[in-house]
Every structure is written in C-alpha cells, then in structure tokens.
Amino acid sequence: MGDAFCSDCKKHTEVVFDHSAGDTVCSECGLVLESHSIDETSEWRTFANESGDNDPVRVGGPTNPLLTDGGLSTVIAKPNGASGEFLSSSLGRWQNRGSNPDRGLIMAFKTIATMSERLGLVATIKDRANEIYKKVEDQKSSRGRNQDALLAACLYIACRQEDKPRTVKEICSVANGATKKEIGRAKEYIVKHLGLEAGQSVEMGTIHAGDFMRRFCSNLGMSNHTVKAATEAVKTSEQFDIRRSPISIAAAVIYIITQLSDDKKLLRDISLATGVAEGTIRNSYKDLYPHVSKIIPAWYANKEDLKNLCSP
Known part of the structure; x- marks a missing residue:
C-alpha cells in the first residue's frame, strides 16, 4: 500500500x-x-451550486438490504434559505415519528456501528453482526432479553466468524453496561436458536492463541523483538496438548517471553492487558513450563536463559 x-x-x-x-x-x-485505523471507503462527491442555491445532488446513503426498503425512505423537508441547509417540516416530523417499520433495526445497527468503531473493527465485521442480529430479530423470540447484551453477542460472533476474534472482556468494554455473563448467555441463545432455524450448528470459527498475540503485545508496549518471539512461541505451542483456552495460552506465553527479556512485565499488568485472571495465567504457565525448551525460539533464549525461569 x-x-x-x-x-x-x-x-x-x-x-x-x-x-x-x-x-x-x-x-x-x-x-x-x-493500529485501529478507520477503514475509509470512497464516498459520493457532491458539488454545490455557485449561485448559492441548494446542492442539486440527488444521491443519498448506500442501500441496506437488511431493511424493508433498502434504507431509502423518503424524508420530507423544506429548504432553509440559500445556504443549502434543510429543516424538517411539521409533516416530515410526523412522518418520521415511529412510522418506519425498521426503526428498531436502524437503532440496533447504529449501536453495533458505535461498538465496532470503538473496538477499531472494519465494516465487514460490523455488517456480519448486523446480519446476525437481523436473523435473531426475524424470529421474534428475543423480546424481553437484554438488548445491549444481545447486540454485543452478535458482534462477538461476527468477530469469530470473520477470523478476527475479540475476547468477551473486550466486547464487554463497549457493551453499554452489559456484563460478561449476560453477553455469554446471549451468545448461547443466538447460537442455539439460529442453529435450530438452519437445522445445523452455527459456524463460530476456530480461535487460535496467535489471533490475540499482536494486540495483547501492543497493549503492553512490548518491543518488536519480543513480539516476534512471542508470536513464534505461541504458534509452536499449538503442537502440544495444552488444554487451556487460546487466550490463556497467549497470556502465559507473553509472561514467559517477558521474563526472559530485560523488559519484564508484572503478572498484574499482563492480566490487565489480556483480560485473563492472574491465577489462570499461573496455571497455564505451569502447563507450558515442561515444553519451554521447544516452544521458545532458540534465537531468543538459550538453555542457560531458560534455567532462569521460575519453576511453577
């Protein structure tokens, strides 16, 4: 680029x-x-009339196939002088006051867009979350459920399906107060009901520890040298039967790598950066420790260096 x-x-x-x-x-x-650059795509160009009249452009926003009319509803307005600004007329206000059958969807999509923007997610993930929510809404069985948790769960599943997973804690941080437990329940509800509708399980995508490594390392301000070592180590760790979640393995690998460097990180800081409890990191470290000689790249640490690691 x-x-x-x-x-x-x-x-x-x-x-x-x-x-x-x-x-x-x-x-x-x-x-x-x-990191977290906004994905900017081309917009329609408009050219205002030099005479000072209203901008003659007749194109609006992009169509949305998830909405009843593609999102191309007519808004009645009246011109406000020659500046090109518009003020909604009384008729327009009445028209927009709840008559749109997609009003609930539009509000939900706006919430998903806001959460996506705060997490630095791209449009493909946001659009997938919109699709998932539309399917749930079409079933008319989600009424009475926590709306914020439901939307957050849609975004979580979308990230998984697009192979760019985020932790539940990361999703929770932008979920307007919904708790991890509520989001977890909403996720299970969505997977169950959409699976029943399709007659098959909902594809969630496979999570690998490496999916989180670069982001976690960035949160900790690690050097490129240590990031490279951590990335290689976590990839090698997949060869061993470490029965821990990918997120826990990623956190434990970061702990090992930083303990072998001059820029050591406290367990508390790693826990905050990854969202993994300190006790869980310790247990994952205990499971990884017997394999460190094979997991840690030889160019990063030799056998003598590995002896300096604390025995779990």
Missing part, C-alpha cells in the same frame, strides 16, 4: 495494511506502525 518510516528498521520500508484488524504493519520486521 506504500511505504513509511519504521522506528525499528530505522528506515522507510514497505508497509502492509491489515484490513481486518485495522493495522498498518512494516513488511520487513512486522512492527505495527499504526
């Missing part, structure tokens, strides 16, 4: 834009130069 100055390479290098994560990455060393 172009080039930019990389602080680790100390030169201008070619960069790659990860559209799913919103990250700008150095192609030579893998350093994240910019």
Whole structure:
C-alpha cells in the first residue's frame, strides 16, 4: 500500500495494511506502525451550486438490504434559505415519528456501528453482526432479553466468524453496561436458536492463541523483538496438548517471553492487558513450563536463559 518510516528498521520500508484488524504493519520486521485505523471507503462527491442555491445532488446513503426498503425512505423537508441547509417540516416530523417499520433495526445497527468503531473493527465485521442480529430479530423470540447484551453477542460472533476474534472482556468494554455473563448467555441463545432455524450448528470459527498475540503485545508496549518471539512461541505451542483456552495460552506465553527479556512485565499488568485472571495465567504457565525448551525460539533464549525461569 506504500511505504513509511519504521522506528525499528530505522528506515522507510514497505508497509502492509491489515484490513481486518485495522493495522498498518512494516513488511520487513512486522512492527505495527499504526493500529485501529478507520477503514475509509470512497464516498459520493457532491458539488454545490455557485449561485448559492441548494446542492442539486440527488444521491443519498448506500442501500441496506437488511431493511424493508433498502434504507431509502423518503424524508420530507423544506429548504432553509440559500445556504443549502434543510429543516424538517411539521409533516416530515410526523412522518418520521415511529412510522418506519425498521426503526428498531436502524437503532440496533447504529449501536453495533458505535461498538465496532470503538473496538477499531472494519465494516465487514460490523455488517456480519448486523446480519446476525437481523436473523435473531426475524424470529421474534428475543423480546424481553437484554438488548445491549444481545447486540454485543452478535458482534462477538461476527468477530469469530470473520477470523478476527475479540475476547468477551473486550466486547464487554463497549457493551453499554452489559456484563460478561449476560453477553455469554446471549451468545448461547443466538447460537442455539439460529442453529435450530438452519437445522445445523452455527459456524463460530476456530480461535487460535496467535489471533490475540499482536494486540495483547501492543497493549503492553512490548518491543518488536519480543513480539516476534512471542508470536513464534505461541504458534509452536499449538503442537502440544495444552488444554487451556487460546487466550490463556497467549497470556502465559507473553509472561514467559517477558521474563526472559530485560523488559519484564508484572503478572498484574499482563492480566490487565489480556483480560485473563492472574491465577489462570499461573496455571497455564505451569502447563507450558515442561515444553519451554521447544516452544521458545532458540534465537531468543538459550538453555542457560531458560534455567532462569521460575519453576511453577
């Protein structure tokens, strides 16, 4: 996509834009130069009339196939002078006061869009969450449930299906007060009911520890050297039967890697950055410890270095 100055390479290098994560990455060393970039797409260009009359453009927003009329409802308005501004007329206000059958969907989609923006998610994930919510809404069986939890669960499932998973804690942070427990229940409800409708299980996508590594390392401000080692280590760990969640393994690998570096991270800080409890990280470390000689890259730490790790 172009080039930019990389602080680790100390030169201008070619960069790659990860559209799913919103990250700008150095192609030579893998350093994240910019994270959570907004995915900007082309918009319609409009040209105002030089005479001062209203802008003659006749195109509105993009159609939305999930809405009854594609989202192309007519809004009645009256011009306000020659500045091109519009004020809703009384008739227009009456028209918009609850007559739109998709009003509930539109509000839900706006909430999903806000949550997506706060998490730095791209449009494909947001659109998938909208589709999931529309299917749930069509069943008319979700009434009485926590709406914020339901929308957050749709976004969680969408991230999984788009192979860019987020932790429940990350989703919870933008869920307007919905708790992890409520989001978890909503997720199970969606998976169950949509699965029954389709006659098959809802595909959730497989989570790997590596899916979270770059983001967690970025949260901790780790150097490119340690990020590279952690990424390799977590990938190698998949060869072993470590019966822990991918998120827990990622957190434990980060703990090991940082303990072998000059920039050691406290267990408390790793817990805050990953959302994994300190006790869970300790238990995962205990499971990984017997395999550290094979998991940790040899270029990062030798056998003597590994002996300095605390025995669990």
